[in-house]
Amino acid sequence: MAYFYQVIALPFITAVFVPFLHKRINPRIHTGWFVLFVPLILFCYLCSYIPIISAGRIVHLNLPWIPSYGLNLTAHLDGLALVFALIISGMGFLVTLYSIYYLSKFKEALHNFYVYLLLFMGAMLGVVFADNLFVLYVFWEITSISSFLLIAYWFEREKSRSGAQKSLLITVFGGLSMLAGFILLFLITGTASIQALMNKVELIQSHPFFVPAMVLVLLGAFTKSAQFPFSIWLPDAMEAPTPISAYLHSATMVKAGIYLVARLTLLFGGAAEWFWLVAGVGLVTLFYGSLNALKQTDLKALLAYSTISQLGLIMSLLGLGSAALYFGAGKEGTVYAIAIFAAIFHLVNHATFKGCLFMVVGIIDHELGTRSIRKLGGLMQAMPISFLLTLTGSLAMAGLPPFNGFLSKEMFFAAVLKAGEMPFFQMGRWGSLLVFVAWLASVFTFVYCLIILCRTFLGKQHTEKLKKKPHEASFGMLLSPIILAALVIIIFFYPNVLSRHLLQPAWEAVLPTFAGAASLQYEIKPWHGFNAALLMTIGVVLLGFFLYKTFLKWRRFLRLYPHRYTLNNLYIWLLEKTEVFSRAVTKRYMTGFARDYLVYILAFVILVVGGAVYLFNGFTLDFSRNSAVSLYEILLLLGMVSCAITVLLSQSRLTSVIAVGGLGFMVVTFFVIFRAPDLALTQLVVETVTTVLLLLCIYHLPKFKKEKSPWRFKLVNGVIAIGVGTVMTLVAFSAYAHHLFPSISGFYKNSYQLAGAKNIVNAILVDFRGFDTMLEILVLSMAGLGVYTLIKLCLTRREEHEGSQ
Amino acid sequence: METIMCVVIGILFAIGTYLILSKTLLRILLGISIIGHGVNLLIMTMGGLKKGGAPLLGWKEYSFTDPLPQALLLTAIVINFATTALFLVLSYRTYEELGTDNSEQLRGYENE
Numbered sequence: 001m002a003y004f005y006q007v008i009a010l011p012f013i014t015a016v017f018v019p020f021l022h023k024r025i026n027p028r029i030h031t032g033w034f035v036l037f038v039p040l041i042l043f044c045y046l047c048s049y050i051p052i053i054s055a056g057r058i059v060h061l062n063l064p065w066i067p068s069y070g071l072n073l074t075a076h077l078d079g080l081a082l083v084f085a086l087i088i089s090g091m092g093f094l095v096t097l098y099s100i101y102y103l104s105k106f107k108e109a110l111h112n113f114y115v116y117l118l119l120f121m122g123a124m125l126g127v128v129f130a131d132n133l134f135v136l137y138v139f140w141e142i143t144s145i146s147s148f149l150l151i152a153y154w155f156e157r158e159k160s161r162s163g164a165q166k167s168l169l170i171t172v173f174g175g176l177s178m179l180a181g182f183i184l185l186f187l188i189t190g191t192a193s194i195q196a197l198m199n200k201v202e203l204i205q206s207h208p209f210f211v212p213a214m215v216l217v218l219l220g221a222f223t224k225s226a227q228f229p230f231s232i233w234l235p236d237a238m239e240a241p242t243p244i245s246a247y248l249h250s251a252t253m254v255k256a257g258i259y260l261v262a263r264l265t266l267l268f269g270g271a272a273e274w275f276w277l278v279a280g281v282g283l284v285t286l287f288y289g290s291l292n293a294l295k296q297t298d299l300k301a302l303l304a305y306s307t308i309s310q311l312g313l314i315m316s317l318l319g320l321g322s323a324a325l326y327f328g329a330g331k332e333g334t335v336y337a338i339a340i341f342a343a344i345f346h347l348v349n350h351a352t353f354k355g356c357l358f359m360v361v362g363i364i365d366h367e368l369g370t371r372s373i374r375k376l377g378g379l380m381q382a383m384p385i386s387f388l389l390t391l392t393g394s395l396a397m398a399g400l401p402p403f404n405g406f407l408s409k410e411m412f413f414a415a416v417l418k419a420g421e422m423p424f425f426q427m428g429r430w431g432s433l434l435v436f437v438a439w440l441a442s443v444f445t446f447v448y449c450l451i452i453l454c455r456t457f458l459g460k461q462h463t464e465k466l467k468k469k470p471h472e473a474s475f476g477m478l479l480s481p482i483i484l485a486a487l488v489i490i491i492f493f494y495p496n497v498l499s500r501h502l503l504q505p506a507w508e509a510v511l512p513t514f515a516g517a518a519s520l521q522y523e524i525k526p527w528h529g530f531n532a533a534l535l536m537t538i539g540v541v542l543l544g545f546f547l548y549k550t551f552l553k554w555r556r557f558l559r560l561y562p563h564r565y566t567l568n569n570l571y572i573w574l575l576e577k578t579e580v581f582s583r584a585v586t587k588r589y590m591t592g593f594a595r596d597y598l599v600y601i602l603a604f605v606i607l608v609v610g611g612a613v614y615l616f617n618g619f620t621l622d623f624s625r626n627s628a629v630s631l632y633e634i635l636l637l638l639g640m641v642s643c644a645i646t647v648l649l650s651q652s653r654l655t656s657v658i659a660v661g662g663l664g665f666m667v668v669t670f671f672v673i674f675r676a677p678d679l680a681l682t683q684l685v686v687e688t689v690t691t692v693l694l695l696l697c698i699y700h701l702p703k704f705k706k707e708k709s710p711w712r713f714k715l716v717n718g719v720i721a722i723g724v725g726t727v728m729t730l731v732a733f734s735a736y737a738h739h740l741f742p743s744i745s746g747f748y749k750n751s752y753q754l755a756g757a758k759n760i761v762n763a764i765l766v767d768f769r770g771f772d773t774m775l776e777i778l779v780l781s782m783a784g785l786g787v788y789t790l791i792k793l794c795l796t797r798r799e800e801h802e803g804s805q
Numbered sequence: 806m807e808t809i810m811c812v813v814i815g816i817l818f819a820i821g822t823y824l825i826l827s828k829t830l831l832r833i834l835l836g837i838s839i840i841g842h843g844v845n846l847l848i849m850t851m852g853g854l855k856k857g858g859a860p861l862l863g864w865k866e867y868s869f870t871d872p873l874p875q876a877l878l879l880t881a882i883v884i885n886f887a888t889t890a891l892f893l894v895l896s897y898r899t900y901e902e903l904g905t906d907n908s909e910q911l912r913g914y915e916n917e
Contacts (some may be wrong), residue, residue, distance in 0.1 A: 592912035625806045627855040644820045660835050667842050674869045675859040686886045725819025732811040735851045745873045747825040759863040764876035783887035790894045
């Protein structure tokens with residue numbers, strides 16, 4: 001229990017040092033050797049928890065992160081989390097080992113690769129250990145981002161970039177809706193801790209937000225786990241280097257959605273909506289994936305669709321198993337609960353056999369330079385070890401003994417058969433359809449497994465199509481898949497060792513309400529006698545063989561479905577239309593014309609300031625404190641207004657400049673009337689200089705042209721101008737009438753004592769607020785420098801111009 | 806007095822805004838200048854007008870007007886001058902470089 005957080009944070013910590021290390025040692029030593037120890041330490045450390053977990057205990061650790069918001073890095077380590085964490089670290093170790101031989105230390109940007117890989121590893125561990133929903137979300141998105149970076153690892157390829165973009169768009173969309181679902185859950189219960197939510201199942205299930213929250217959370221899980229119809233990103237993600245496909249896109253990241261569904265089964269399970277959504281989408285995905293896998297000629301694409309299909313299988317098992325909660329703990333419930341056990345079991349099995357297959361495909365790609373089954377064939381003699389590995393992997397996936405896939409596939413059939421007879425959730429005649437779809441999908445699975453095996457290793461060799469002569473890979477590259485293949489067989493012969501120590505606790509973690517009842521006991525047996533599930537398997541094998549033999553005859557039927565209506569084209573169409581639409585909308589208001597932006601700003605000012613004055617009843621008139629008006633002042637005011645109007649109407653530059661000057665001098669007079677001698681003096685100087693400057697400058701500026709603007713242009717300007725004027729008048733009235741705070745001017749009456757000055761205004765400027773004045777001088781000098789530079793630039797240019805003449 | 810001032814300030818603002826929204830650079834410059842005067846007068850008015858003598862101590866009058874708006878304004882006038890000068894030279898130089906003082910023709914590239 002000690003150092004848990006330090007060990008879990010190890011990937012993040014190492015990721016910081018990898019670039020520096022890479023600079024020092026590469027290319028003498030492959031950077032991967034230094035990264036390798038991280039998953040190894042993690043795996044060994046996590047293994048030390050197996051005795052604790054299998055004894056039925058749960059580890060709960062707490063580390064405050066943002067306590068004021070109730071966000072704590074609470075780690076909840078139970079069976080489910082441990083199974084995932086062991087897969088993450090174990091597969092991480094094997095994949096890193098494999099990548100050392102797969103990625104050249106001379107050509108590749110290894111530091112990037114390993115930084116992203118470690119980032120992912122740490123984030124994924126965070127996802128499975130996090131107890132707080134929002135912490136889980138943060139790690140969830142980090143896995144999306146690291147997946148994006150890894151798919152785009154060979155970013156100079158166009159396909160890598162588009163694949164990465166697609167995966168990011170889809171998974172982040174799902175992640176955001178999942179966040180919305182989490183927020184709903186938080187609103188319902190007032191807590192974000194998953195364990196605390198488990199105690200409020202009644203409250204959640206009776207709340208009107210129950211179904212929206214469920215759908216939103218499921219969107220996150222389905223996008224991440226590439227369920228139909230969000231599965232389109234996974235085949236494109238195969239642009240990543242093969243170690244990544246084996247790790248992120250088959251063993252770990254795509255199972256995050258499965259993890260989430262398993263983790264929240266207790267919360268949502270038992271409801272018909274959950275059952276139908278999870279099981280239905282899972283079954284559709286299973287069927288869709290296996291059918292599409294048949295069409296592929298690229299081995300990696302084939303494996304991607306098979307991953308989609310297998311993920312659908314696990315998802316549907318979780319859905320079927322959720323029916324257990326409908327019955328509650330007891331004999332009837334346990335029958336369905338076995339489906340959940342099968343899901344966890346198949347998840348482990350899938351990681352082993354699919355990882356093995358991906359690595360072998362990587363080897364073929366690496367050694368022969370192609371993955372297309374059209375160019376491959378007859379490799380058995382040249383690559384005997386790879387052949388044996390593929391044999392193990394594909395037959396395990398097809399569900400044949402003596403491989404672990406057989407055990408979980410049998411359990412899947414048993415679960416589907418059981419669900420087919422269900423007397424609840426409006427099952428009716430859908431039951432038999434359910435069984436049929438599952439069976440047919442398994443037949444397709446069997447066929448594509450044979451395609452992987454036979455089209456690659458058996459038959460005729462097409463040496464002329466290959467760039468390189470077929471040969472076996474180096475031992476280092478074969479080591480990882482050999483370990484996985486060995487696991488595939490070992491699990492078949494000793495499933496109950498795994499079951500007792502890992503699967504059983506994970507099962508209890510998914511269904512904690514059942515755990516106490518001691519009804520969660522299941523002995524995995526390879527032989528059940530001749531039952532319906534076994535008959536189904538035999539049927540799969542027979543029909544599968546037949547279909548494989550006649551595959552060339554009926555393959556063209558697969559292509560009947562029009563290419564135009566695929567999901568992928570829908571995605572591309574949506575993306576393009578979104579771009580076109582947003583560009584059109586943006587172009588409507590981002591005109592590049594400064595006046596238009598000013599109109600937006602000023603209209604906003606009118607609305608906000610005027611609206612605030614109106615809403616808060618800010619407008620007040622107060623004539624009581626008005627000072628007296630003399631005729632002389634009235635005349636001056638009229639003069640000011642007429643000067644301003646002259647500027648507005650004048651067609652001559654000289655007139656308007658002089659009118660503005662006149663306005664300025666009248667303001668000077670007002671400063672005198674308002675007892676402000678300093679202001680009057682300053683304004684006088686400034687106004688004179690400005691007018692002279694303007695008069696100097698208009699010599700260089702063009703004559704006023706009559707602005708031939710459309711009347712709409714003028715109308716908008718006029719409305720805005722009058723609006724601004726009105727609002728400012730209202731503000732001026734209100735500002736004068738309201739006295740919310742006492743004036744602070746009294747303080748400055750002591751300026752003689754405090755600053756030794758009799759002129760209060762001067763004292764404020766140079767003494768009390770001396771820093772302000774200093775900064776004002778700074779602004780003035782900056783403007784002066786600007787003016788000087790602009791003129792100087794102009795002069796040099798002119799000189800050059802004259803020089804050239 | 807204050808009431809009339811408020812109305813005049815509004816008129817100055819309206820005329821200044823209209824000028825700012827036009828296309829000629831010199832008109833925009835003059836508009837900014839007029840709005841500057843409006844702002845100055847507004848700050849003066851908000852503190853109350855003609856409420857005593859000039860804020861100088863040791864004068865014969867005991868009460869004097871609020872010195873704070875005046876101090877603020879002094880800064881404002883100077884900064885206003887700086888920006889006006891900068892903008893003036895900028896528009897002059899823009900005209901030299903690009904041959905137009907019409908802000909509609911000064912917009913950026915089409916393909917930005």
